[in-house]
Amino acid sequence: xxxxxxxxxxxxxxxxxxxxxxxxxxxxxxxxxxxxxxxxxxxxxxxxxxxxxxxxxxxxxxxxxxxxxxxxxxxxxxxxxxxxxxxxxxxxxxxxxx
Amino acid sequence: xxxxxxxxxxxxxxxxxxxxxxxxxxxxxxxxxxxxxxxxxxxxxxxxxxxxxxxxxxxxxxxxxxxxxxxxxxxxxxxxxxxxxxxxxxxxxxxxxx
DNA sequence: TATCTAGTTGGCTAATTTGCCAAGTAGTAA
DNA sequence: TTACTACTTGGCAAATTAGCCAACTAGATA
Numbered sequence: 001x002x003x004x005x006x007x008x009x010x011x012x013x014x015x016x017x018x019x020x021x022x023x024x025x026x027x028x029x030x031x032x033x034x035x036x037x038x039x040x041x042x043x044x045x046x047x048x049x050x051x052x053x054x055x056x057x058x059x060x061x062x063x064x065x066x067x068x069x070x071x072x073x074x075x076x077x078x079x080x081x082x083x084x085x086x087x088x089x090x091x092x093x094x095x096x097x098x
Numbered sequence: 099x100x101x102x103x104x105x106x107x108x109x110x111x112x113x114x115x116x117x118x119x120x121x122x123x124x125x126x127x128x129x130x131x132x133x134x135x136x137x138x139x140x141x142x143x144x145x146x147x148x149x150x151x152x153x154x155x156x157x158x159x160x161x162x163x164x165x166x167x168x169x170x171x172x173x174x175x176x177x178x179x180x181x182x183x184x185x186x187x188x189x190x191x192x193x194x195x196x
Numbered sequence: 197t198a199t200c201t202a203g204t205t206g207g208c209t210a211a212t213t214t215g216c217c218a219a220g221t222a223g224t225a226a
Numbered sequence: 227t228t229a230c231t232a233c234t235t236g237g238c239a240a241a242t243t244a245g246c247c248a249a250c251t252a253g254a255t256a
Contacts, residue, residue: 011122011129017190018125022116023214024109031109040233053215055234060213066193074223074232080191091186092115095164095179121244138203151245153204172202172253183254 021065037079132184135177149192
């Protein structure tokens, strides 16, 4: 089971997803979007940091395939690609329980 | 649901765990330890990087509460605190599937 | 005692990440 | 057309992370 090239790629891919989730603000956004799609300004309002910062966080999540967006009028609406991301937190809580 | 101090702490805690998992080598180690406890030199042999690098990765995982260790003789044996970490990967694969 | 072995820690550089501000873009409204 | 609104992108400095080598530590063995 030595860590060969192909295996390495598998863990690299996994870690990209984890990295996209490994930030308090991004985790908050995941929870917020679990409620349904939101536009960027709604997220900004909830988090309370610069809009450019939020935009970059969303871009990280987009690149990781966690969220997708749709532009309607002046707003850009983001939503979770798979709402099951929230289940990850349940796993996470279990890990920390013991 | 605005991101207040206490909420912020919740996501900070979660993100610490995620960060500890957000590295290919550490994800590999998790999988390797799912098989049972291993000493550091066994991990080094499988991963193929410097022992000091592995030691630091293990230290990160230890601080995040993912692993614990026991010294026996000359060796230090690491194991998963909760083998259920592996379930996280199942969640992860589900997220990426759609 | 001295020496060896298995790990950890310190120190360093390189690479990555974060968050702000400023500038740019696209769609709306006047 | 001009101006406004909602967002994205570039650029930069500060902070964090990664990985190597060298030095150190603890336990085993001679």
